[in-house]
């Protein structure tokens with residue numbers, strides 16, 4: 001790969017137009033080029049046949065269209081597919097495609113590894129290797145789209161793979177703008193959900209932006225004492241601060257925040273926790289996803305028994321909250337929530 005070439009995948013449409021302007025081309029050529037890369041997913045300039053041959057030759061000298069390289073694909077019995085990608089510098093990340101109930105959700109990564117060390121998550125054990133660039137975030141979607149099967153279409157994108165998106169907000173924001181551009185892949189921001197472990201300043205910035213994506217917050221505890229233990233980010237931004245930021249998050253009509261709650265046996269799953277949660281979320285337009293914990297040898301917790309999860313759910317529902325139990329998908333290929341981890345040394 002030639003490092004001096006400009007990677008078109010990470011450029012906003014306006015930037016592609018500017019680039020074309022610098023080459024003496026009108027803005028509509030920039031739109032065409034953006035469309036070729038993001039909507040038609042052309043992988044090299046030669047394939048962009050609506051551009052004049054001479055222009056293609058000039059572009060071939062100064063731009064490239066990157067793709068993360070697929071290192072491995074695993075398919076679950078339930079149809080979930082997990083992709084391991086190798087990036088230009090050898091770092092590896094994972095993305096997951098989850099077919100469910102007529103939807104096809106792409107769960108993508110925003111960092112290689114993650115610094116936040118949530119106790120229930122294997123990615124946390126990797127530590128942070130580095131932030132992803134916008135091209136690497138968008139590139140995951142491009143490859144997943146390239147590999148779709150007959151009749152499939154990605155309906156939803158969740159930034160819920162490896163990493164804390166709000167720790168990489170400039171590149172995440174850029175990627176969201178590229179993915180939602182109507183001349184590109186044209187994903188409505190309503191179909192994009194950013195999931196945070198509770199980075200308060202980042203969520204305030206997101207609230208102040210015009211991105212319009214959905215916000216999911218991994219809460220997973222009802223007291224600071226417990227949350228400090230299982231999600232160390234809580235020591236910096238405790239529950240009260242986090243929920244204050246959630247209350248301030250602008251929600252258009254009929255849209256709701258999502259609170260994720262990983263159910264850990266004997267840690268955060270008592271009837272008392274459920275009642276406290278009702279109190280904490282009072283007045284917030286939200287739904288709650290109860291997530292059965294996925295065990296792994298390197299993680300200390302055990303999953304809450306099903307009846308305990310259902311009892312917890314009933315208390316929330318009886319209080320008028322919308323609470324669902326997320327069925328674990330892709331468990332057999334370690335693609336379920338909290339199970340993404342790659343070893344740098346192998347594969």
Ligand code: SF4
Pocket residue numbers: 114115116117118121122123124125161162163164196197338
């Ligand atoms: S749950 Fe999310 S924020 Fe927490 S360690 Fe895992 S990837 Fe990072």
